[in-house]
Amino acid sequence: MAPYRNLEEYNIEVANEVKDRYAKIIDEIGEDVTREGLLKTPERAAKAMLFLTQGYKQDAEQILKSAMFKEDYDDMVIIKDIELYSLCEHHMLPFFGKAHVAYIPNGQIVGLSKIPRIVDVFARRLQVQERLTHDILECLNNTLQPKGVAVVIEASHMCMMMRGVQKQNSVTTTSGFRGQFEKIETRNEFLKLISAKLS
Ligand SMILES: Nc1nc2c(ncn2[C@@H]2O[C@H](COP(=O)(O)OP(=O)(O)OP(=O)(O)O)[C@@H](O)[C@H]2O)c(=O)[nH]1
Numbered sequence: 787m788a789p790y791r792n793l794e795e796y797n798i799e800v801a802n803e804v805k806d807r808y809a810k811i812i813d814e815i816g817e818d819v820t821r822e823g824l825l826k827t828p829e830r831a832a833k834a835m836l837f838l839t840q841g842y843k844q845d846a847e848q849i850l851k852s853a854m855f856k857e858d859y860d861d862m863v864i865i866k867d868i869e870l871y872s873l874c875e876h877h878m879l880p881f882f883g884k885a886h887v888a889y890i891p892n893g894q895i896v897g898l899s900k901i902p903r904i905v906d907v908f909a910r911r912l913q914v915q916e917r918l919t920h921d922i923l924e925c926l927n928n929t930l931q932p933k934g935v936a937v938v939i940e941a942s943h944m945c946m947m948m949r950g951v952q953k954q955n956s957v958t959t960t961s962g963f964r965g966q967f968e969k970i971e972t973r974n975e976f977l978k979l980i981s982a983k984l985s
């Protein structure tokens with residue numbers, strides 16, 4: 787899971803292919819790929835794209851399993867305001883915002899950092915916000931087998947801001963609930979806690 791830094795750390799053939807295709811795109815849009823400022827741009831763009839899609843090569847289930855511990859705590863665990871950056875699969879433009887994740891343990895808990903880690907695994911792919919929400923939800927539900935799991939994502943989509951309908955302030959909220967969170971009181975407690983501001 788090490789963060790990738792150099793193009794050489796990616797599959798070199800794939801990385802060079804992506805780089806060459808970015809050079810072609812830059813040329814096609816009417817720019818001069820040989821001018822100084824753009825000389826290294828195809829390589830930088832390839833690195834950025836491979837970084838932003840590294841989730842395909844990562845195994846979220848294994849990440850959770852690497853830090854699951856037996857524990858009798860059976861109240862709600864909430865990790866809120868997890869910042870996320872993903873790419874919409876329609877335009878390959880970013881969407882970004884926050885994920886709020888909760889679960890009710892069923893004899894085992896998971897290392898807290900592993901939840902933001904799996905958010906990144908599923909966010910660093912071409913996604914729609916709905917599927918991203920369910921990917922996180924189902925992974926936690928199947929791997930940790932908790933009494934309940936909830937995921938809420940609030941995000942802004944650059945494809946709706948920079949182009950298309952050009953709405954700068956709209957935020958899309960998606961949510962998924964399993965197990966005890968399907969009960970209205972539990973769900974409401976979670977929603978109340980994620981909207982509460984701690985001073
Ligand atoms: N449901 C969903 N739609 C998304 C997401 N990201 C982008 N979209 C939408 O995907 C749709 C693609 O629609 P199309 O009509 O094929 O694309 P388009 O002509 O570029 O559409 P406009 O953005 O309306 O100009 C658009 O309505 C986008 O707003 C997402 O995460 N979930």
Ligand SMILES: [Zn+2]
Nearest residue numbers: 874876877945
């Ligand atoms: Zn889009």
